[in-house]
Amino acid sequence: xxxAIDPSNGIPIYEQIVRQVKYNVANGTLVxxxxxxxxxxxxxxxxxxxxxxxxxxxxxxxxGVLETERGRGQHVSAGAKRTCxxxxxxxxxxxxxxxxxxxxxxxxxxxELRESFEAVVRRYVASLKH
Amino acid sequence: xxxAIDPSNGIPIYEQIVRQVKYNVANGTLVxxxxxxxxxxxxxxxxxxxxxxxxxxxxxxxxGVLETERGRGQHVSAGAKRTCxxxxxxxxxxxxxxxxxxxxxxxxxxxELRESFEAVVRRYVASLKH
Amino acid sequence: xxxAIDPSNGIPIYEQIVRQVKYNVANGTLVxxxxxxxxxxxxxxxxxxxxxxxxxxxxxxxxGVLETERGRGQHVSAGAKRTCxxxxxxxxxxxxxxxxxxxxxxxxxxxELRESFEAVVRRYVASLKH
Amino acid sequence: xxxAIDPSNGIPIYEQIVRQVKYNVANGTLVxxxxxxxxxxxxxxxxxxxxxxxxxxxxxxxxGVLETERGRGQHVSAGAKRTCxxxxxxxxxxxxxxxxxxxxxxxxxxxELRESFEAVVRRYVASLKH
DNA sequence: GTGGTCTAGACCACC
DNA sequence: GTGGTCTAGACCACG
Numbered sequence: 099x100x101x102a103i104d105p106s107n108g109i110p111i112y113e114q115i116v117r118q119v120k121y122n123v124a125n126g127t128l129v130x131x132x133x134x135x136x137x138x139x140x141x142x143x144x145x146x147x148x149x150x151x152x153x154x155x156x157x158x159x160x161x162g163v164l165e166t167e168r169g170r171g172q173h174v175s176a177g178a179k180r181t182c183x184x185x186x187x188x189x190x191x192x193x194x195x196x197x198x199x200x201x202x203x204x205x206x207x208x209x210e211l212r213e214s215f216e217a218v219v220r221r222y223v224a225s226l227k228h
Numbered sequence: 229x230x231x232a233i234d235p236s237n238g239i240p241i242y243e244q245i246v247r248q249v250k251y252n253v254a255n256g257t258l259v260x261x262x263x264x265x266x267x268x269x270x271x272x273x274x275x276x277x278x279x280x281x282x283x284x285x286x287x288x289x290x291x292g293v294l295e296t297e298r299g300r301g302q303h304v305s306a307g308a309k310r311t312c313x314x315x316x317x318x319x320x321x322x323x324x325x326x327x328x329x330x331x332x333x334x335x336x337x338x339x340e341l342r343e344s345f346e347a348v349v350r351r352y353v354a355s356l357k358h
Numbered sequence: 359x360x361x362a363i364d365p366s367n368g369i370p371i372y373e374q375i376v377r378q379v380k381y382n383v384a385n386g387t388l389v390x391x392x393x394x395x396x397x398x399x400x401x402x403x404x405x406x407x408x409x410x411x412x413x414x415x416x417x418x419x420x421x422g423v424l425e426t427e428r429g430r431g432q433h434v435s436a437g438a439k440r441t442c443x444x445x446x447x448x449x450x451x452x453x454x455x456x457x458x459x460x461x462x463x464x465x466x467x468x469x470e471l472r473e474s475f476e477a478v479v480r481r482y483v484a485s486l487k488h
Numbered sequence: 489x490x491x492a493i494d495p496s497n498g499i500p501i502y503e504q505i506v507r508q509v510k511y512n513v514a515n516g517t518l519v520x521x522x523x524x525x526x527x528x529x530x531x532x533x534x535x536x537x538x539x540x541x542x543x544x545x546x547x548x549x550x551x552g553v554l555e556t557e558r559g560r561g562q563h564v565s566a567g568a569k570r571t572c573x574x575x576x577x578x579x580x581x582x583x584x585x586x587x588x589x590x591x592x593x594x595x596x597x598x599x600e601l602r603e604s605f606e607a608v609v610r611r612y613v614a615s616l617k618h
Numbered sequence: 619g620t621g622g623t624c625t626a627g628a629c630c631a632c633c
Numbered sequence: 634g635t636g637g638t639c640t641a642g643a644c645c646a647c648g
Contacts, residue, residue: 191341191344194331199348280640295366297621297648299620301619370648460580462608464580475602536625542638559633
């Protein structure tokens, strides 16, 4: 599992961790039952305050992605993959909806927006081929 | 001109004011040379501390949207409309690109995304007819 | 006499008036004993608040440039020309000294500065020939 | 780093701080990546309200001189030295040009001005030797 | 009346 | 601990 933190991009670090763990679960990189690094371990690995890791793990627990067993550390919970996958899709679609709605309200033409949208898709598909 | 503040939506109040003034300028609701309410006036109107308004107005000045004359209040500067319009379009398109790219990276299918996109547009167009 | 006011250049309007009157006196455009426009007259002429003119005239009086006689308005005082001429030269030289000193303290080389200085002079002389 | 504030010289305190920080960066006294005192710390040090420091630091951020990391304080950004040095030189030369032009327009002779200029330089060079 | 600056003190999120 | 935001109230210069 790879977690990359950018401490100066405005998104709280704990939030970056939460997202990337969920991403890795949805991904298959982290599978149900698998151990995740302990708070201290991950803190040392990322050179980040343990409190911050702790906070991320707590959020992941309350989202049902991680489970803790006394003295045995954290592991990925049973239904995590399904949860994350659907969460991710709906989150992303929700954000897309927000942006598009705001653009339309701001008076941009649907055609204009559609063209921007397709341009991004084309650029992304092209970048995959390299 | 209508400015609506939501003090509890996370976006700083001064930022909300900045956006809405720019929006109104891009809009044509505020035209070049037009006076905007004085700091104290707007503060009373929105029931917000004058310092907060002051901060918003200063940002608008440094963005070239407002000009101030000592003792005579603020007015919309000459090139404001062009500035705001282009800023707005590019900001929105940038955000659209970000969301779409993230969605693609997360593995969503272009077709799926396109459908979401069109759904939002349809919903918006429909809402206009009511 | 010509007075040009720029209300949005940061220099207080009363200060702009003071400077330009002094300039005109040093100039010979305004001579000793000559009447200057009344406060109200000048205010109307420049489309400026009479309080502002009043303030400028008071400063000019305390600088010994203008004198007032009951009911007869303001006129240029006897020694005004000498006062203004010397004031102007010393003021300007003082400002030059300030800028140059700051530049040297900031570490710019005298040679570099001298070159900038001469460039401005050359540019100015050239502009006169057109 | 030394910062000296004169609260009664007309220049706003936050502006004095901004200038002196930039000066120290251009100087080499503050180098890229170096921490600057926290808002509260500097406020206590200078016996000035933290809000005023905050304002100065925010301006420095928007000028690209400082960067902030949440909960970890401010540090000098990467390109800061280049930015500050060039800004300072161009600012000073611009001001020199302004003063010289005004002097010439006011009718002072280039030779006279040149003599004033050289006098300041001589005086400054002499003061260095003591 | 206007905007510009500053102080004092509070609350929040983040680390 | 850090920075970010906001309120309240004061003082000043300008017109």
